[in-house]
Amino acid sequence: xxxxVHGGLLSTATTRVLACLNEKxxxxxxxxxxxxxxxxxxxxxxxxxxxxxVPAFEDDDLKLFESRxxxxxxxxxxxxxxxxxVFDDPKKMAIVAVGLEVEAHKYDPPASKLxxxxxxxxxxxxxxxxEIVKEQEAQLGKVLDVYESGLTxxxxxxxxxxxxxxxxxxxxxxxxxxxxxxxxxxARPLVKAWADGIMARPAWQxxxxxxxxx
Amino acid sequence: xxxxVHGGLLSTATTRVLACLNEKxxxxxxxxxxxxxxxxxxxxxxxxxxxxxVPAFEDDDLKLFESRxxxxxxxxxxxxxxxxxVFDDPKKMAIVAVGLEVEAHKYDPPASKLxxxxxxxxxxxxxxxxEIVKEQEAQLGKVLDVYESGLTxxxxxxxxxxxxxxxxxxxxxxxxxxxxxxxxxxARPLVKAWADGIMARPAWQxxxxxxxxx
Numbered sequence: 054x055x056x057x058v059h060g061g062l063l064s065t066a067t068t069r070v071l072a073c074l075n076e077k078x079x080x081x082x083x084x085x086x087x088x089x090x091x092x093x094x095x096x097x098x099x100x101x102x103x104x105x106x107v108p109a110f111e112d113d114d115l116k117l118f119e120s121r122x123x124x125x126x127x128x129x130x131x132x133x134x135x136x137x138x139v140f141d142d143p144k145k146m147a148i149v150a151v152g153l154e155v156e157a158h159k160y161d162p163p164a165s166k167l168x169x170x171x172x173x174x175x176x177x178x179x180x181x182x183x184e185i186v187k188e189q190e191a192q193l194g195k196v197l198d199v200y201e202s203g204l205t206x207x208x209x210x211x212x213x214x215x216x217x218x219x220x221x222x223x224x225x226x227x228x229x230x231x232x233x234x235x236x237x238x239x240a241r242p243l244v245k246a247w248a249d250g251i252m253a254r255p256a257w258q259x260x261x262x263x264x265x266x267x
Numbered sequence: 268x269x270x271x272v273h274g275g276l277l278s279t280a281t282t283r284v285l286a287c288l289n290e291k292x293x294x295x296x297x298x299x300x301x302x303x304x305x306x307x308x309x310x311x312x313x314x315x316x317x318x319x320x321v322p323a324f325e326d327d328d329l330k331l332f333e334s335r336x337x338x339x340x341x342x343x344x345x346x347x348x349x350x351x352x353v354f355d356d357p358k359k360m361a362i363v364a365v366g367l368e369v370e371a372h373k374y375d376p377p378a379s380k381l382x383x384x385x386x387x388x389x390x391x392x393x394x395x396x397x398e399i400v401k402e403q404e405a406q407l408g409k410v411l412d413v414y415e416s417g418l419t420x421x422x423x424x425x426x427x428x429x430x431x432x433x434x435x436x437x438x439x440x441x442x443x444x445x446x447x448x449x450x451x452x453x454a455r456p457l458v459k460a461w462a463d464g465i466m467a468r469p470a471w472q473x474x475x476x477x478x479x480x481x
Contacts, residue, residue, distance in 0.1 A: 103413045104373060115358050119368035126361035146327050149342035154333035157371065160316060199317045 056081040059101060060087050062264040063176070065168060065224035066120035067108040070265070072199030073124040075256035078135035082264075094240050107130065121157060130219055136256070138217040145212070150210040152218025155196075163193040164225035172228035190222050190237050197237060202242035209251075219251050227252060228259065270295040272393060273315060274322030275302050276478040277390070279335035279382060279438030281322040286437050287338040288471035292349035297477075300416070335371060335435065344432055350470070352431040357425070364427040366432025369410075377407040378439035386442035404451050411458050418457035423465075431463050441466060441475065 058081055060067030074081050085108050086092045094105045101109035102118035109116065110123045112130070117123050124160065128139045140146045166189045170181045203210060211218045212215065226248055239245050251257065270288065272295055274281030288295050300321050308319045314327065315323035316332035323330065326339045326344070330338050341429045342353045354360045380403045405420045417424060425432045440462055453459050465471065 103416065115361060117361055119365050120448040122364035125364040126357060129360055130357035143340060143344035146343055147329060147336065148332055150336035151331055183314065214467040226466050248286045249368055
């Protein structure tokens with residue numbers, strides 16, 4: 054087994070994969086892609102991902118891209134290692150599959166836009182667009198209302214254990230909790246407790262420590 | 268086994284699920300949700316999907332939403348029925364997982380916007396926005412360039428057999444091939460042949476026939 058992750062530590066898609074590898078207690082080599090130099094748009098990276106986006110992933114001769122697909126592979130192939138993040142039982146599997154799609158299609162669009170406006174633009178010396186922030190905070194609030202209601206029934210999004218669906222929220226969640234969008238989470242006590250709980254996990258804190266060193 | 272699909276036949280998310288059920292040769296009951304009357308925004312539908320969007324799905328006591336999650340459940344639970352659309356082998360599974368994410372995050376955004384502008388707005392008596400069409404056709408073209416290149420190496424998107432990743436394209440593809448956006452596909456001969464091939468599958472034609480009857 055020789056796992057390599059090619060990416061950048063500011064990239065939410067990259068840290069999504071690193072968080073999963075840490076939960077599964079797998080060793081890997083991190084290969085930094087210099088995105089400011091445009092390395093992700095040329096060879097050799099473009100052979101790993103024809104869409105020119107980080108991360109790209111290698112496990113021996115298998116080459117993958119798209120963070121959520123990479124994590125589905127990791128959790129399937131290394132099912133018996135580290136934290137159990139997905140299930141084989143069809144009903145349990147299906148409930149996590151719904152959670153994964155809700156993250157990708159409902160939570161991520163506003164969360165990513167807010168991460169860009171409030172988390173990344175300031176780092177890059179760009180100006181935040183307040184109109185977009187207001188609009189996306191309202192959108193995110195609607196999704197978190199559904200989460201708040203679900204969290205009255207279970208500790209995590211897909212039941213009483215932490216799953217891949219919870220994990221996929223971490224990279225944008227971590228950015229947003231350091232911005233004024235934090236208030237959108239704090240207005241919903243169960244969502245706030247869930248967010249604090251998953252961000253405190255050692256596997257995620259290992260990613261944060263790695264990012265802070267760079 | 269008692270499968271029910273609640274949805275609308277103009278909804279691409281609904282027909283995505285029906286196409287999968289047909290490929291798996293499963294029986295199901297189709298429950299029409301009257302979206303013009305707003306049935307998807309109130310009880311009892313909202314209990315099936317708190318986000319108020321079609322389709323919702325039931326298999327005995329299991330209730331799911333999000334078309335791509337529903338199809339992941341169907342293909343996992345009924346792995347031995349009908350067409351094999353996903354694989355258990357980790358490498359094969361991973362390649363289909365990448366294809367599924369590319370459909371959801373690269374192909375679907377422009378394809379859905381074009382479906383709305385060119386396929387649905389005319390049906391609803393609304394005016395197509397030509398600027399959006401131009402912009403989204405250019406975006407779609409870039410994705411199809413990557414597909415064209417991949418199709419020099421295999422007959423389908425994820426290898427030499429039809430998989431769930433191909434299937435997920437069908438609902439928007441079918442709309443777009445009936446509009447001027449057809450030219451974006453026709454400009455790429457391997458993409459055009461792939462599109463014609465998957466649209467001709469009996470499982471999809473069964474969905475088309477069902478839709479045309481309504």
